[in-house]
Amino acid sequence: MTHLGSLMTKCSRRSASNTFTRAGLSAADRRCSATRLPQFGISRFGITTIGQSWFAVAAAVVFALPLGIPATATADEPSETGRSETDQVEPVAKVDFARQVQPILAKRCYACHGPDEAEGGLKFVDKESAYAETDSGEFAIVPGDVDASALITRIMSDDQYERMPPEGDPVTPEEIEILKAWIAAGAPWSDHWAFEPMDNPKPPVVSDPNWNQHPVDAFIYDDLAAAGLSPNSPAKRSELIRRAYYDLTGLPPTIQQVKAFVDDQDPLAFEKIIDQLLDSDQYGVRWGRHWLDLVRYAETNSFERDSVKTNAWKYRDYVIDAFNNDKPYDQFVHEQLAGDELDKVTTESLIATGYYRLGIWDDEPADPLQARFDEIDDIITTTGQAFLGLTINCARCHDHKIDPIPQADYYSMVAFLADVTSFATRGDGATNNQIDVTPPDVAAQHQQCDADQKRVESAMHAIEQAGIAKMSAPDQRATEGKPKARQRVLNARLEENLDAQQWETYQGLVIEAKAIRKRRGALPRRETVMGLAKCEAKPEQTFVLFRGNPHSPADPVQPDFPKIFGEQPPSFPEPGPDATSAGRRRVLAQWMTQPENRLTARVMANRLWQFHFGRGIVRSSNNFGQLGTPPTHPLLLDWLAQRLIEGDWKLKSMHRLIMSSRAYQMSSSSNAQGESVDPDNQLFWRFDPRRLSAEEVRDSILAVNGTLNRQVGGPSFYPQMSAEVLAGQSRPGDGWGQSTQDQRNRRSAYIHVKRSLLSPLLTAFDFPDPDLTCEERFATLQPGQALSLLNSDFVHQQATALAVSVGSDQLTEPSDNPRIVRRTIRSVLQREASEDEVRAGDQLIQDLQNEFKLPRGRAVQMFCLSVLNWNEFMFVD
Numbered sequence: 001m002t003h004l005g006s007l008m009t010k011c012s013r014r015s016a017s018n019t020f021t022r023a024g025l026s027a028a029d030r031r032c033s034a035t036r037l038p039q040f041g042i043s044r045f046g047i048t049t050i051g052q053s054w055f056a057v058a059a060a061v062v063f064a065l066p067l068g069i070p071a072t073a074t075a076d077e078p079s080e081t082g083r084s085e086t087d088q089v090e091p092v093a094k095v096d097f098a099r100q101v102q103p104i105l106a107k108r109c110y111a112c113h114g115p116d117e118a119e120g121g122l123k124f125v126d127k128e129s130a131y132a133e134t135d136s137g138e139f140a141i142v143p144g145d146v147d148a149s150a151l152i153t154r155i156m157s158d159d160q161y162e163r164m165p166p167e168g169d170p171v172t173p174e175e176i177e178i179l180k181a182w183i184a185a186g187a188p189w190s191d192h193w194a195f196e197p198m199d200n201p202k203p204p205v206v207s208d209p210n211w212n213q214h215p216v217d218a219f220i221y222d223d224l225a226a227a228g229l230s231p232n233s234p235a236k237r238s239e240l241i242r243r244a245y246y247d248l249t250g251l252p253p254t255i256q257q258v259k260a261f262v263d264d265q266d267p268l269a270f271e272k273i274i275d276q277l278l279d280s281d282q283y284g285v286r287w288g289r290h291w292l293d294l295v296r297y298a299e300t301n302s303f304e305r306d307s308v309k310t311n312a313w314k315y316r317d318y319v320i321d322a323f324n325n326d327k328p329y330d331q332f333v334h335e336q337l338a339g340d341e342l343d344k345v346t347t348e349s350l351i352a353t354g355y356y357r358l359g360i361w362d363d364e365p366a367d368p369l370q371a372r373f374d375e376i377d378d379i380i381t382t383t384g385q386a387f388l389g390l391t392i393n394c395a396r397c398h399d400h401k402i403d404p405i406p407q408a409d410y411y412s413m414v415a416f417l418a419d420v421t422s423f424a425t426r427g428d429g430a431t432n433n434q435i436d437v438t439p440p441d442v443a444a445q446h447q448q449c450d451a452d453q454k455r456v457e458s459a460m461h462a463i464e465q466a467g468i469a470k471m472s473a474p475d476q477r478a479t480e481g482k483p484k485a486r487q488r489v490l491n492a493r494l495e496e497n498l499d500a501q502q503w504e505t506y507q508g509l510v511i512e513a514k515a516i517r518k519r520r521g522a523l524p525r526r527e528t529v530m531g532l533a534k535c536e537a538k539p540e541q542t543f544v545l546f547r548g549n550p551h552s553p554a555d556p557v558q559p560d561f562p563k564i565f566g567e568q569p570p571s572f573p574e575p576g577p578d579a580t581s582a583g584r585r586r587v588l589a590q591w592m593t594q595p596e597n598r599l600t601a602r603v604m605a606n607r608l609w610q611f612h613f614g615r616g617i618v619r620s621s622n623n624f625g626q627l628g629t630p631p632t633h634p635l636l637l638d639w640l641a642q643r644l645i646e647g648d649w650k651l652k653s654m655h656r657l658i659m660s661s662r663a664y665q666m667s668s669s670s671n672a673q674g675e676s677v678d679p680d681n682q683l684f685w686r687f688d689p690r691r692l693s694a695e696e697v698r699d700s701i702l703a704v705n706g707t708l709n710r711q712v713g714g715p716s717f718y719p720q721m722s723a724e725v726l727a728g729q730s731r732p733g734d735g736w737g738q739s740t741q742d743q744r745n746r747r748s749a750y751i752h753v754k755r756s757l758l759s760p761l762l763t764a765f766d767f768p769d770p771d772l773t774c775e776e777r778f779a780t781l782q783p784g785q786a787l788s789l790l791n792s793d794f795v796h797q798q799a800t801a802l803a804v805s806v807g808s809d810q811l812t813e814p815s816d817n818p819r820i821v822r823r824t825i826r827s828v829l830q831r832e833a834s835e836d837e838v839r840a841g842d843q844l845i846q847d848l849q850n851e852f853k854l855p856r857g858r859a860v861q862m863f864c865l866s867v868l869n870w871n872e873f874m875f876v877d
Contacts, residue, residue, distance in 0.1 A: 095182040098193040099630035104175045105130075106402050106626045108155075108165050115401055127189040143187040146180050155179070193634060194389070194624035195404075195564045197598055200642045201635040216661040219636035223683050229674060232666040232686040237262045238831065239877045240665055241273060243687075246876050247612055248277040248655065250286035250696050250747075251703050255830040274659050278652045281712045282747075284324030287651075289695060289749050290611050291319050293777070294386040294622075295336075295358055296378075298770035299716060301423070302360035302755040304730055309423075310434060311530040315354035316749070317713045324712075328649040329604055330593035333387060338586035340532050347437045353531035357433050360755070360771055361423040372422055373550045379420070380413055382773045387592055389603040389624035392562065397548030403625040404564050411544045412560035418539035419582035420532065435533045438526045449520045456513050463506045464490060467497040535581040559584050561591060565598065593649070599624060601641035606631075608654050609640065610776065612664060614688040622775035632682050663687075668877045689877045691779050694765035695748035701795065701868060702745055704828045705802035709745040716752035717743040719759055722793070729756055761795075764788040789869050799865035802827065808860045817842040820860055828867045 095101060105124040112119045122140055123129035130141055138150040146152055154164040155171045163170070171179075182188075190196075203215035204222040211221035211231065224231055235243065241261045245253045253261075261269060277283060299312040322332050332352075334342065339349030359378040365371030377396055384392035394400045395410035421432045438446065467490075468479050475493050479486045495503055543553035561567040570587045592600045603624065610616035617637045620628035631637050640654070647653045658664055668689040674681070681688055692700060702708035717739040726733040736757060751759055755770055764784045768774035789795050806823035821841030825833035833841070841863055848859035867873065 095178055095185060096193075096630075097182065097188055097190050098196075099634060100178050101182045102192060102626055103628075103630055104171070104179065108168075108171050108175070110402060111165065111168075115399060130189070131187075141183060141187050143183065144185075146183050149183050152176070152180060152183065192403075192626050193630065194599060194602070194628075197596070198602065198641055199635065199638045201639055203639065211662060214661045215639065216636065216658065217663055219633055219639065220661075220663045220684050223633060224685055227677055227683055229677055229683060229685045231663070231684075232669060232671070232674075234662070234665050235667045235687065235877065239667070240270065242830065243876055244270070244273055244277060244659065246692070246696060247659070248274070248286060249280055249282040250289070250693070250699060251282060251708075252700050253830055255826050258830045270665070271656070271660060274656055278655060281324050282710065284320040284322070285712060285747055285749050287323045287611070288316070288320035290607070291323075292316060292749075293768050293774040295355055295382060296770050296773050297358055298753040298755050300735070300754045300756070301363065302771060303362050303364075305363060306729075306735065306754060306756040307363065308735060309357060309530060310430070311528060312354065312358065313714075313716045313750075313752075314351050314529050315358065315531075316716075318348060318351045318354070320712065320749070321348075323651070326650055326652045329644070329651060330649040333593050333600070334586070334589045337383070337387075337589040337592075340535070341581055341583055341586040347527075347529065350435050350437060350531045351529045354529065356420055356532055357423055357530050359423075363424070369550045373545070373548075375422060376414055376417065376420075379417060380410065384413070385622040385773050385775070387603065388599045389606075389618075389622060389628070390562070390599065391623055391625055391627075396545075400625075402627045405562055408544055408555070408557055409560070409562045411542055411557045413562075415542035415557055415559040416584045416588045418542050418559075419535040419537065419584065421534050421536060430528075430533075432534045433530050433532075434528045435531050436526060436528050438528075439524075442524050443526070445523050446520070446526055449516055449523070452516050453513070453520075456509050456516065460506065460509045460513070463498065463502055463509075464494065466502065467494045470497040532581070537575045537579040537581055539582055559587070567591070595645050601644050602637060605640035605644050605654070606637060608644075608651065608658065609637075612655075612658050613684065614690050615776070620775070622773060632684075687877075689875055691781070691875055692765075693777055693779075694762040694767040697765050697789075697874070698748045698761060698794075700873070701798045704868075704873075705798055706805045706827075707745045707798070707801050708747070709742055711746055714750070716750050717746055718752050719744055720794070721757070725757070725760055761788050761792060786869075790865070795868065796861070796865065799868060800861050802864040802868070803857070803861045806864075808857065812856065814846060817845050820845070821863070824864055824867050829870070829872050 106114075109124050111117065113122045113124050115123075115125055118129075121132070121135035124140075131139070131143070133139055134150070140149065140151040142148040151164075154162060155176060157163040165171070203218040206212050206218050206221045206225065208221060211217045221231060234240075238258055241253055241258055245251060245257075261273060266272070297312075297316060299309050300306045301309060321327075335349045335352035336355040339345065339352040342349055356379060359375065359382070361375060362371045377393060380396075381391075381393035384390045390405070391400070391403070392405060392410055392413055394403075395405045395407045397407070399406045423433055425431050436443070468476055471479075471489075471493055475489050478489045494506070498506065541556050542558075544555045544557055546552035546554045558569065559572070560569050570584075570591065572583050572587060575582060591597065595601075603621070606616040606618050606621050610621050617633050617640075618624060618629055618631045640658075643657065644654055663684055664687070666684075666687045668687045670686065674685045678685060699708065718737045719739075721736060723732075726736060735754060737752070748759075748762060751762070753770055758767060758770075765788075766778040766780055768777060802824065803820075806820055806827060808820055811817075811820055818838045818841075821838045822833045824841075825831070825837060844866070845856075845859045845863050848854045848862055849856055852859075854862065
């Protein structure tokens with residue numbers, strides 16, 4: 001505590017900056033956070049010497065609690081319903097059933113009045129059931145009559161025995177007003193928005209000419225104006241270029257790049273920056289990582305042994321290359337789902353089928369059949385959520401509780417994938433998942449070497465056996481032991497037990513064997529990739545499983561699309577005698593990417609928006625179903641989805657479209673009106689600031705100290721792990737290799753992802769669980785992050801490298817301190833230091849030397865460490 005407390009006293013910054021505002025949290029969130037994290041506890045450690053660092057609040061909790069510092073209560077304490085007494089609910093003028101009402105019914109009522117339960121004879125799953133008379137003679141919903149609707153009476157009741165729902169969170173006042181307005185308007189009922197065909201809306205015409213020039217801006221402004229809000233002014237150019245660099249590459253710009261953009265008067269300067277970043281190979285590293293989150297990318301199998309998935313890294317490189325090459329998204333989908341079934345099968349498309357091999361796999365299951373269906377369910381889960389935004393997996397054991405997806409639909413999807421074999425056949429792991437993609441001419445030469453070697457070994461073995469037959473009994477027994485023992489006997493006794501002709505022939509074979517080995521060594525190595533190496537061309541019949549039990553098959557099913565799409569059943573070509581797959585997955589992939597599909601383009605357009613703005617138009621980007629979050633801008637979402645399709649599914653043009661809007665280029669600053677009307681920024685009246693992601697934290701540290709290796713592609717590397725971390729494995733250190741320092745300086749996307757041994761630094765900054773599809777990263781602020789950046793060996797090593805990069809070994813006099821401070825801030829924050837920062841940094845280095853008796857080199861390194869912990873470095877505006 002003494003060391004860390006002293007460092008925090010000297011190495012903190014930005015007292016004027018509120019950590020939670022920087023995190024982009026709502027006003028309500030900040031109030032709750034202030035209660036949990038006592039702000040005055042920070043000054044207890046003198047943290048305002050230079051200012052408040054981003055980690056100060058989180059770290060204060062660690063030290064404040066043992067000292068008995070009390071948590072303060074907010075002035076406006078929320079009630080049990082989550083609202084203060086002074087809060088007022090605005091009346092709802094117009095209600096959209098699918099986007100506003102249905103999610104409330106699903107969340108609050110389905111547990112007792114849903115697909116499986118109809119307490120009191122009431123269900124809210126369809127119009128007829130919801131409007132019907134209940135067992136008690138009441139009507140839950142009386143269109144046009146709020147007072148006569150028992151639904152409103154029950155959810156507003158003060159009687160705990162009458163109030164609904166009886167358990168869980170009560171219906172909020174906002175939700176009550178929505179339900180009232182809906183019933184008053186006649187309770188119109190419609191299908192869920194995501195299950196309706198896409199619209200192709202025209203951008204609205206808005207009053208502000210500046211916001212009428214770009215379609216995206218028109219949609220955003222229209223909703224803001226309806227809410228009485230105005231959009232923020234443009235961001236500073238220095239903020240905007242940093243935002244663009246991180247969004248498209250995950251790396252910061254240099255100070256020279258920032259200055260050049262700030263001084264560039266060309267009206268197309270920002271568009272040029274976007275093009276440059278999209279052309280950079282670092283773009284694929286950044287955006288490929290988003291996709292790897294979705295498909296639960298890892299390079300090991302999990303479970304106790306957590307063995308390596310050979311060549312899994314080639315799938316990662318395929319994804320990164322696909323983004324860099326602007327591969328059309330529909331082709332990207334086809335290759336992953338059916339890369340082995342396309343008209344033109346390539347090495348690239350075969351690598352893409354590694355998608356099916358990324359999940360966890362138990363190499364020693366207690367119930368092999370159950371494990372096999374768990375493996376299939378993992379694929380169904382990921383495919384449904386990542387590509388379609390549907391939780392089809394919820395129908396494995398019974399009809400979906402919320403969405404209209406019967407259990408038969410789940411097993412119809414299983415039937416589409418019935419030819420997909422397990423990751424491995426027990427005892428022969430390579431058969432199912434390793435595909436030989438060696439070029440034909442090289443493969444032919446390897447095959448000739450194999451044939452020649454087999455011929456020579458067979459001839460040698462025959463002669464050896466003839467000689468062994470004449471040996472003494474002890475020597476004969478020795479040849480039956482280990483290979484090395486056998487060879488020792490042959491070397492010592494074979495010649496004397498052969499005639500001259502046999503020995504001469506044998507010697508010739510030995511020479512020929514050496515020549516074959518030499519010939520093979522001169523050949524390029526065989527190349528294998530992880531993917532669908534073996535499929536079942538004529539898979540067995542698929543059955544609905546009673547309660548999901550693989551030992552209880554029920555009705556047979558055929559491959560079919562979910563009923564909610566209203567599609568005709570698919571047809572499939574009959575597999576020929578030489579077929580290597582059933583051909584079903586290709587039909588599935590083509591259906592997913594047909595322009596009429598209601599979800600695929602919407603889901604991907606939403607993800608593009610999400611990764612640019614910090615959250616999607618649909619926040620639950622893996623769940624467009626009824627328990628997902630309704631879109632805040634449904635017309636904009638459909639418009640973007642249509643642009644994606646019309647643009648041949650190219651993603652780079654979508655980046656240009658979104659980033660060229662005023663909405664993307666807005667300032668992230670707050671204002672009273674926006675915080676009051678829309679504290680969660682649902683309507684995008686400002687740009688949400690964000691904390692750097694796990695990979696961005698590590699990569700940025702390497703980038704600013706000049707040690708980042710920007711090599712793209714190739715096998716993964718192993719970062720240095722402490723003995724304590726390695727000890728957490730069942731077999732400490734097993735499967736964790738050594739890499740050169742140059743390799744360890746590569747971008748974090750190339751770290752070997754071992755499921756049982758994730759990088760502690762990345763984990764502290766919310767690296768996702770690779771066992772499951774991850775739709776969105778958490779962005780927490782917690783003490784483990786502060787402790788990692790203050791105390792980890794990695795960060796201290798990088799702070800030393802930063803000190804070297806700013807010339808500290810030549811700047812050895814106290815009078816050189818200001819130059820060190822200026823150079824450090826210029827490198828880390830891509831701007832010039834203020835005079836206050838120079839004075840404070842100079843004083844810190846002197847204090848560390850004089851008061852704490854640190855050597856000068858260590859004092860400079862500690863200053864560099866402090867700058868790497870500043871808010872400005874850790875957040876993007």
